[in-house]
Amino acid sequence: MELPPMGLGTMGIGDPEAITSALDAGYRHLDTAQIYDNEAVVGEGLSRSDVDRGDVFLATKVWATNLAPEDVLESTRASLDRLGVESVDLLYVHRPIEAYDPATTLPAFDELVDRGLTEHVGVSNFTREELARAREVLDTPVFAHQVEYHPYFQTPDLLADSRAHDEWVVAYSPLAGGRVFGDPVLADIADNHDVTPAQVALAWLRAKEGVVPIPKAGSREHQVGNLAAADLSLTDAECDRIDELDRGEELFPE
Template sequence: MKDFPQLGFGTYKLEDRDECVSAVTTALDVGYRSIDTAQMYNNEEYVGEALAESDVDIDDVFVATKLKPENLGYDDAIQTARESADKLGVDTIDLLYVHWPLDAYDDEETLSALDELYEEGLIANIGLSNFRPDQLESAIEKLDAPVFAHQVEMHPLLPQEELLALADEYDHHLVAYSPIARNEVAENDTIVEIAEKHEVSPAQVSLAWVLAKGATAIPKAATPDHIRDNFAALELELSDEDIAAIDDIETDHRIVDFDEAPWNRV
């Protein structure tokens, strides 16, 4: 089984072919070995092109994608997962997520499809994304295969302590999207002060904090400078004092939020 790097490269909003291929190949050149995409991003084919063009062996890259909410019925999940593998140019998708438990999501049909895809080897690991704690525990109970990862928004302004605890309890990875809060961390005095102390960017501080919590971060970036800056977070070691100061930030701020989101439908 492939290693799952703790820092991956996100491809949200990279819908232009040239921009996406350039960003992904740059990320691989810089050292990223985990690429995260989704059917909703409309760029799986471009990610596949980048993987094919890169000098990095595709067998050394952990590739994850996600099923659209409207593709969560049994037949649609099976069919579109195969289409995603073809677009990505892989025989096996390393990690396939349910992107949102919305629209066509049905715990019996959707989870049965994931188990089938896992059993036949089209996917190596099952992931869930944006599940409430109760939905997460229910899915874990109903799946035959183990849940490998749960992907949610997580950053110093939304620390996700309950989901971190559940990841530890059920032995899966908590994967953080928007791990720099779309750079809103650069407006937080505590994070800016820590960044200045270490002579790094606030984004690196935010990413290092996510990694220190034991979560996996998948920042998105388009330009070479931002791609390199984010990757440099692996070299930043925050002190216990730094982490405690960030933990003390009094906020609970979501970047991705809408009326139909699972946490707004309790």
């Protein structure tokens, strides 16, 4: 199953109806995590939807305190129970900190693939060096690297590295926690296309090969608006203007 070009970030979503609404609107990629404490919410929203489970790319992440090998398996089974599914499509190492040890953590993820509990393995918030080590240890190819990526925090070196290894880059916080709405450059480009600054930011990310944004959206209006960014094509000059907004402003540093 290919990674759908737009996902729903669910951090902070506590209402199953928001998940059902997103699926009904057309989303086919749901992203959650153990640390979000809402896997049961995501699972309930998925179960309420008329969309078949097989048509939804479902991803979750193992939190840093659960990365000892025995905890990887136990906590993943607990995640699946909360989600109400037999397996996920993608399971991430959420952050390479605390209990993370590539030599012991990553073989446990390979075991989860062998057991059919996840189809793909991903990593999140890794450096290039940490990614290189993960590729060495894993038998399963790294499917995706999830990183913070928005106009004010860009990591083109990580993007180029993942492209070179045929890995997706999944961009979380693509709207910079709402900061894009007040940006004059994005507003100017948005006015030229009669769209919103959020749609401009998402279209800019989608224009980058191999990048899949996962904006959070709890309301149907924002869900539909974000999906509409797929119909927006920016010029190279407009993309260059947004590239120049990078100021190293990371919202979620380690």
